[in-house]
Amino acid sequence: MDNFNYHRPSKPADAAKAMKKAKDGKFMSGGMTLLPTMKQGLASPTDIIDLGGLKNSGVTAAAAKVVVKAGTVHADVASDKGVKKAIPALAKLASGIGDPHVRNRGTIGGSIANNDPAADYPAAVVGLGATVQTSARKIPGDKFFTGMFETALKSDEIVSAVEFPVPKRAAYVKFPNPASRYAMVGVMVAELKDGSVRVAVTGAGPKVFRVPEMEKALQAKFSADAIAGIQVKAKGLNSDIHASPEYRAHLVNVLARRAVAAAK
Template sequence: MENFNYHRPTKPADAVKAMKKAKDGKFLSGGMTLLPTMKQGLAAPTDIIDLGGLNNSGVEVAGAKVVVKAGTVHADVAADKELKKAIPALARLAGGIGDPHVRHRGTIGGSIANNDPAADYPAAVVGLNATVVTSSRKIAGDKFFTDIFTTALKDDEIVTAVEFPVPKRAAYVKFPNPASLYAMVGVIVAELKDGSVRVAVTGAGPKVFRVPEMEKALEAKFSADAIAGIKVSPRGLNNDLHASPEYRAHLVNVLARRAVAAAK
């Protein structure tokens, strides 16, 4: 690991200011990706801006909206009693991320800003029609994840919270890698209060994506049988030693049907 300058601001504005001054700065939240890559010599930032000093964590449930502050660790999202009542699918998703060490250090803000293609939270952000709140603006979940490990965030912009509208019903089901518990494929199905349905997939491709054909079928009839014959093309899906594009495409349908059956 190379030497670097360490900053621990207490205000978002100071964090942004430190990043603007840095030659090659990186924001640090939970550190679940950045620190391992630094130890392996794959990243050597000149400056680390630790967002832990912002004390920006917690879950707020107010009527039809749930706000999760960016510094909230996965374990706290999973354990929050009010969140469990409002969006049980989101609580269960958070409880299935990694192992206890990861769940007690990793944060929702760090996860979505990193945008690992196999991360769980991107599916929730898109599938639940969430809004990402940053230090300077609000970004619709559909427009936040732009490519593999890439988001709509500017270099000096930080995530401060995620706003989730409470759905009528939803469920998240994933096929986890047996070692890391990352999603080889994860699917969230959500019926929103306005009757629209969202089906968002993580792990299968370079970034989270929706399946419009399934959404349309489920809006007509919210049943696993309604999407049984809908196939996802393997073109462009991830291919590695764990699963081929064809297998991942098959899993999307299987997991989507399970999610529909589990939605509540």
């Protein structure tokens, strides 16, 4: 790991200022991706701006929405009684991220800002129709994830919270990569209170995506049978030694059906 300048601002404005001044700065929340990447020499920022000093963590769960502050670690989302009651699918998703170390350091803000194509949270943000609150504005979940490791965030913009509307029912089902346990495919299915249905898939493609055909079919009839025949196209999906695009496409269907069956 190369040397870097370390900053720990206590106000978002100071964090943005430090970023502007840095030659090649990086915001760090839990550091669960950034630090291993730096250790491997794959990233070598001149400045680390540690957002831990913002002390921006905590969950508020109400009847209509759940707000998770950006610095909240996965373990806190997973164990929060309010989340478990309001959106059990979100608590379950958080409980399956990484390992206990990651869950107790990694944060929702860090996860979505990094936008790893195999991360779990993007499926929740898109699948539950969440809104991302940043230091500057509100970004609809659908517009937040723009490409592989790319988001709508500006270089000095910081995620401050994610607002999840409480759905009628939802479930997240993940097929972990056998080695890394990242989502090889993860599917969030949610029926929102307005009756609309969302199906969001992570891990399978370069970034999280929705499956409109499934959403339409489920809106007509919310049952696993309704989507049994709907296959996503394999073309463009991720390919590695663990899964071909065809296998991933197949798993999207299997997991979506299982999520529908498990939705509550």
